Amino acid sequence: MGLPLYVSRNGVLIPPSQASVPIFNSALYGAFGVYESMQVANGVVFEQGAHLVRLARSAGILELPLPASLATFERWIAEVLAVNAAPDCTLRLFVVGAENGGEVTAFIWPQPTVAYPPALYAHGAPAITFEGQRFLPEAKSLNTLVSFLSRRRAHAIGAHEALLHHGGAFTEGSNSNLFAVIEGIVLTPPAEAVLSGVTRDVLFSLAAENDVALREARLAVRDLPRWDECFITSSTRHIMPITTIDGRPVGDGEVGPLTRRLMALFEAYFAQATAREASVLRR
Numbered sequence: 273m274g275l276p277l278y279v280s281r282n283g284v285l286i287p288p289s290q291a292s293v294p295i296f297n298s299a300l301y302g303a304f305g306v307y308e309s310m311q312v313a314n315g316v317v318f319e320q321g322a323h324l325v326r327l328a329r330s331a332g333i334l335e336l337p338l339p340a341s342l343a344t345f346e347r348w349i350a351e352v353l354a355v356n357a358a359p360d361c362t363l364r365l366f367v368v369g370a371e372n373g374g375e376v377t378a379f380i381w382p383q384p385t386v387a388y389p390p391a392l393y394a395h396g397a398p399a400i401t402f403e404g405q406r407f408l409p410e411a412k413s414l415n416t417l418v419s420f421l422s423r424r425r426a427h428a429i430g431a432h433e434a435l436l437h438h439g440g441a442f443t444e445g446s447n448s449n450l451f452a453v454i455e456g457i458v459l460t461p462p463a464e465a466v467l468s469g470v471t472r473d474v475l476f477s478l479a480a481e482n483d484v485a486l487r488e489a490r491l492a493v494r495d496l497p498r499w500d501e502c503f504i505t506s507s508t509r510h511i512m513p514i515t516t517i518d519g520r521p522v523g524d525g526e527v528g529p530l531t532r533r534l535m536a537l538f539e540a541y542f543a544q545a546t547a548r549e550a551s552v553l554r555r
């Protein structure tokens with residue numbers, strides 16, 4: 273699957289060549305819009321409900337009226353997945369605002385799932401630190417310049433992700449949530465300062481069910497040498513270990529035991545939630 277056959281624009285299925293935003297829409301310059309990226313496996317959209325609730329929350333923070341109810345979004349998603357015959361993909365959903373009563377437009381389309389190199393999971397990925405902060409961090413808005421620039425810097429030097437910090441504390445990855453393990457406790461920056469990731473939320477439930485100590489806490493940059501383990505989470509990556517930061521090893525530089533345990537718990541949960549039977553049950 274390269275380009276999709278069809279893109280959904282407010283529920284109307286159009287060819288990708290017509291899926292465009294007019295340059296005259298000044299909302300574009302303000303990045304006045306919100307988006308979601310969801311994983312689809314066996315025809316099941318993983319945690320679709322949570323993604324759509326977050327879409328509504330992000331839109332609310334921007335005071336951007338969504339063009340349809342969440343139930344209608346669910347229908348549009350099902351339609352675009354069916355017409356593209358895309359049971360396994362990353363589903364992109366963009367809601368682009370408009371100034372002063374213009375039409376708010378939702379675009380939904382499938383794209384190939386990113387297959388990250390298995391070595392990043394087996395041995396861990398390299399990350400860099402980057403000073404900066406997303407504007408309105410609780411919203412998944414189209415204003416992602418700091419993410420874009422920080423990730424570009426990371427990729428330029430062969431690192432996988434950039435870990436954002438400001439005011440002396442880490443917040444999140446450029447497009448992921450950040451976790452550190454210190455003395456057997458998994459810590460992640462408080463939800464007020466970051467995007468509350470769907471993967472992050474699932475991890476909180478799994479940790480609680482499996483007696484893993486996981487808490488929100490300020491992650492001071494100066495405490496980096498105390499980190500025993502580190503990992504990031506996102507819909508496309510699931511849980512990915514980070515074993516070097518700015519060229520220095522995290523802990524002993526190996527993927528740590530708590531990271532491995534959470535990876536296994538998450539993969540089991542994902543497999544169960546997206547099993548073929550789940551797809552049949554939901555039809």
Ligand code: PDD
Pocket residue numbers: 308309419444445446447448449467468469470471472505506507508
């Ligand atoms: N990004 N923090 C930021 C800034 C993100 O952009 C993302 C997701 C996350 C993780 O959220 P979730 O677990 O719900 O995917 C955290 C997606 C993958 C993207 O940019 O396409």
